[in-house]
Amino acid sequence: MSRRAEWSRREFLAYGSILGWLPFFRPRHIRLAGATFRVIRNGRSKHRYLLIHGNEETAREVLIRHMQAHEGVAYAIQNHTRNVTLDSGQIDPNRMFSRVGAEANLRKLNPDWTPDRIQSALGELDRGREKLVHAMLPPEGGLIIALHNNSEGYSVEDEAPISDARSLREPSNPHAFYLCTDPEDFRILSASGYNVVLQQHVPQEDDGSLSRLAARRGVRYVNLEVGQGHRGRQKEMLDWLEWSLK
Template sequence: MMKTLKIGDATVQILKEYGNVNDSILFINVHEDETTSIETVYEYAKISPVHFVRLKHKETRRIDFNLRNKAYSIDPNRIFTKKGRRKTLRDGGKFSFKAAKSVKVFADSLLLHLNDVTVVIAMHNNTDVNYSIKSYLPGGDEAKNTDQVYVNPEMDPDDFIYTTELDFYLKLKDKNINVILQDNKRFVNDGSLSVYCGVNGIPYINIEAQKGHFEEQLELIKAVLSIL
């Protein structure tokens, strides 16, 4: 199933894939260039049907668009709060209220897929530079977002799980998996889906792995589904 949306002059497709649309667990991918995360969902879907929603644009992280002859750019994982939309537009080079309104319409359309969902599982990839579970330790760039963090020194720090739910955190910690619990009160409002879910009480999990770590990310999917 496919729905086509517009942001300014840009066309973005929202794809529903692998069929099990009545499943209350929603897998979602908003960064089309994070290909390993998409491929692992496809692979798992061969084992068991899943409810998977993802964006299709130009295989890039950011979405670029023109509106009233002005160029804008957004990170589609920074659009789910007013503050986030303002910042991602400014990071992309230009902000206007007209552009922010257009982005909000797009964000609201994407959020409709969260209706009647009991758990959101976001799929992401990182690169072997700068960002890892170490970013959430004291002094790290993401420390302000962190309530608790568990690091398994035998795991690659680029492969980890991030969640808004204490119960999920504790169960994954018991499995000796790198895991972070979001601080749902003192988080940085960056407009991300984890922030939106934390504010609105929607259980959220991000399965994060280094790009190319196919087997590792597939195993993290299995581990997460085993606790749900």
């Protein structure tokens, strides 16, 4: 390599690392398996937001509108189904965040798969997982808020028994609740009048969800669960969260 060529290469690498900081060169999408997330940036903030289930359309509407008025980075899945494809099978994208959780979910959703096929799919997730996690988790002292919608089959009553602490101020509306990983956030959210549970420790099986990964890594994480279609309620609880957790 000539000196000139070598210099150009160094220059390119130096500029390359700078360009990564410029908005134009920041990726607009990030993907793992069949899950493609649109990246929505607004200003500078240590808040991160996530829509991980594509069929939770109320949460999608609330999040996209929220990002027009609040700073942070949001990751909104572009798919419109709950599960996404992986090697022409299916996986729940909120079960991809650990190998053990992904394996259990792949077995459940693809009962005809051979052990070899499962291992190969797990290998694909292993190779891409950390990049996605690194993008989604907030910087030191930040917070990640995941928006979900539920229906009949799931409510705070499923989470309360396996939580470290619980404050059920609205027992007649179990579908609307916060699930958080930080005790101080729990203390503040308990004053809201809404249902809230704390899952700081992860004694139960690792299901591969991002909340369990956040708890393991000591990251402040809040799940905001509201029944599908309850747009006004989800916006209200997101606004409360935004206002009370700095």
